Amino acid sequence: xxxxxxxxxxxxxxxxxxxxxxxxxxxxxxxxxxxxxxxxxxxxxxxxxxxxxxxxxxxxxxxxxxxxxxxxxxxxxxxxxxxxxxxxxxxxxxxxxxxxxxxxxxxxxxxxxxxxxxxxxxxxxxxxxxxxxxxxxxxxxxxxxxxxxxxxxxxxxxxxxxxxxxxxxxxxxxxxxxxxxxxxxxxxxxxxxxxxxxxxxxxxxxxxxxxxxxxxxxxxxxxxxxxxxxxxxxxxxxxxxxxxxxxxxxxxxxxxxxxxxxxxxxxxxxxxxxxxxxxxxxxxxxxxxxxxxxxxxxxxxxxxxxxxxxxxxxxxxxxxxxxxxxxxxxxxxxxxxxxxxxxxxxxxxxxxxxxxx
Amino acid sequence: xxxxxxxxxxxxxxxxxxxxxxxxxxxxxxxxxxxxxxxxxxxxxxxxxxxxxxxxxxxxxxxxxxxxxxxxxxxxxxxxxxxxxxxxxxxxxxxxxxxxxxxxxxxxxxxxxxxxxxxxxxxxxxxxxxxxxxxxxxxxxxxxxxxxxxxxxxxxxxxxxxxxxxxxxxxxxxxxxxxxxx
Numbered sequence: 001x002x003x004x005x006x007x008x009x010x011x012x013x014x015x016x017x018x019x020x021x022x023x024x025x026x027x028x029x030x031x032x033x034x035x036x037x038x039x040x041x042x043x044x045x046x047x048x049x050x051x052x053x054x055x056x057x058x059x060x061x062x063x064x065x066x067x068x069x070x071x072x073x074x075x076x077x078x079x080x081x082x083x084x085x086x087x088x089x090x091x092x093x094x095x096x097x098x099x100x101x102x103x104x105x106x107x108x109x110x111x112x113x114x115x116x117x118x119x120x121x122x123x124x125x126x127x128x129x130x131x132x133x134x135x136x137x138x139x140x141x142x143x144x145x146x147x148x149x150x151x152x153x154x155x156x157x158x159x160x161x162x163x164x165x166x167x168x169x170x171x172x173x174x175x176x177x178x179x180x181x182x183x184x185x186x187x188x189x190x191x192x193x194x195x196x197x198x199x200x201x202x203x204x205x206x207x208x209x210x211x212x213x214x215x216x217x218x219x220x221x222x223x224x225x226x227x228x229x230x231x232x233x234x235x236x237x238x239x240x241x242x243x244x245x246x247x248x249x250x251x252x253x254x255x256x257x258x259x260x261x262x263x264x265x266x267x268x269x270x271x272x273x274x275x276x277x278x279x280x281x282x283x284x285x286x287x288x289x290x291x292x293x294x295x296x297x298x299x300x301x302x303x304x305x306x307x308x309x310x311x312x313x314x315x316x317x318x319x320x321x322x323x324x325x326x327x328x329x330x331x332x333x334x335x336x337x338x339x340x341x342x343x344x345x346x347x348x349x350x351x352x353x354x355x356x357x
Numbered sequence: 358x359x360x361x362x363x364x365x366x367x368x369x370x371x372x373x374x375x376x377x378x379x380x381x382x383x384x385x386x387x388x389x390x391x392x393x394x395x396x397x398x399x400x401x402x403x404x405x406x407x408x409x410x411x412x413x414x415x416x417x418x419x420x421x422x423x424x425x426x427x428x429x430x431x432x433x434x435x436x437x438x439x440x441x442x443x444x445x446x447x448x449x450x451x452x453x454x455x456x457x458x459x460x461x462x463x464x465x466x467x468x469x470x471x472x473x474x475x476x477x478x479x480x481x482x483x484x485x486x487x488x489x490x491x492x493x494x495x496x497x498x499x500x501x502x503x504x505x506x507x508x509x510x511x512x513x514x515x516x517x518x519x520x521x522x523x524x525x526x527x528x529x530x531x532x533x534x535x536x537x538x539x
């Protein structure tokens with residue numbers, strides 16, 4: 001692909017930018033970042049994951065600046081992230097150590113800690129006409145983003161009993177250290193840690209679509225939600241001087257374990273249940289479930305049947321779920337391609353000349 | 358005051374200045390000091406846990422190590438070399454990268470010597486320079502020769518940043534040819 005250098009148009013581009021800002025100011029100038037953060041918390045959560053930067057404040061600002069275009073907003077966060085100083089890695093987060101605001105299991109009715117419905121749109125009837133009546137009593141509620149971690153409780157995974165009974169298949173771990181996709185991109189065969197990181201940053205719609213292929217016919221994943229939890233994960237970091245672990249804060253996250261059918265465990269030949277895992281910044285249940293399904297499909301071959309592997313193909317997933325990449329590539333087609341298109345026209349003319357009558 | 362936030366802001370400003378300094382060699386760019394030092398400001402900007410650095414001078418790099426996670430290393434293994442003044446020994450021992458990976462050539466960051474130090478007027482040519490530009494640099498003739506020798510196998514070579522005086526930054530990337538006047 002080649003481009004031709006374009007000169008001129010500076011004034012027009014400047015005017016376009018000013019028009020864009022003016023349009024946003026006119027349409028959204030009265031919306032504050034705080035209003036976005038509190039009123040559109042799921043949108044903030046979504047782009048914090050896709051932008052790979054946990055900052056509710058910056059997420060709200062990004063949504064306001066992009067006029068609610070979440071792909072653009074995630075781009076803002078990813079761009080800002082690239083300017084942040086890299087000071088090290090936090091300690092791993094244990095999914096079982098979340099302070100829970102919501103935890104459900106579709107696998108067992110009675111589970112230790114109970115089914116905690118928490119805040120969810122699952123039980124809301126999607127009738128716009130009833131919105132005003134339903135929303136009125138919620139006015140005094142605490143914003144979703146502001147639940148104090150200390151008010152929440154720990155509960156074990158609903159699959160812990162199955163783990164204790166050795167009924168859950170464990171994948172071989174061939175990695176000494178987790179791969180870091182923010183430093184370099186992996187080569188195939190892709191480490192599971194790299195796939196999980198790319199999916200954790202993946203665009204929610206893309207993740208859902210790929211997972212849906214597996215449910216609809218290009219695979220065989222029809223899992224059971226073993227444990228879906230929303231809560232606050234405490235983040236620990238090594239103190240730079242003392243070396244001791246210190247808690248530096250808490251972040252809201254979603255974690256999901258889905259149970260597939262049984263597979264033969266390579267370690268000892270026993271039949272055990274396959275489990276996929278999904279994890280997102282903020283509260284994003286759909287993406288966490290989709291991620292766990294893709295994890296199942298990619299790491300348990302029995303879940304991709306029918307000859308056409310989409311969800312179960314790491315090559316497809318790792319290269320096609322990133323919002324910043326896919327949006328950037330798609331939008332680059334708007335850039336001048338005058339030379340390449342002239343070449344296309346010449347090829348067309350030659351083909352027509354050589355066409356048999 | 359949120360100290361961490363201030364450091365991030367200083368780093369972002371200085372990053373732009375570094376880009377500009379290397380994009381337009383010979384043209385000075387503004388630099389915000391950190392902990393009262395331009396050299397430490399660049400160290401905070403450039404260092405992170407996966408790179409090694411070497412420092413020769415009187416500044417205390419302990420805090421920079423703590424916040425950047427970078428570790429001190431030998432001269433010939435360092436990705437970034439810092440010195441209070443232009444140091445021919447560091448230049449001589451710095452990595453120049455390989456033909457396959459010239460990006461592993463080291464970046465040297467030197468502080469400007471105090472007033473009264475010998476200076477040479479030089480002509481700079483190369484990418485980012487409109488024809489030729491003349492500047493005064495605090496290097497000895499031997500230092501110029503050594504720099505030319507280290508950058509003689511382009512794209513292998515070293516990039517050089519000079520900091521101060523008056524919170525100014527000047528870049529001499531490996532693409533720049535230097536001719537000593539007179």
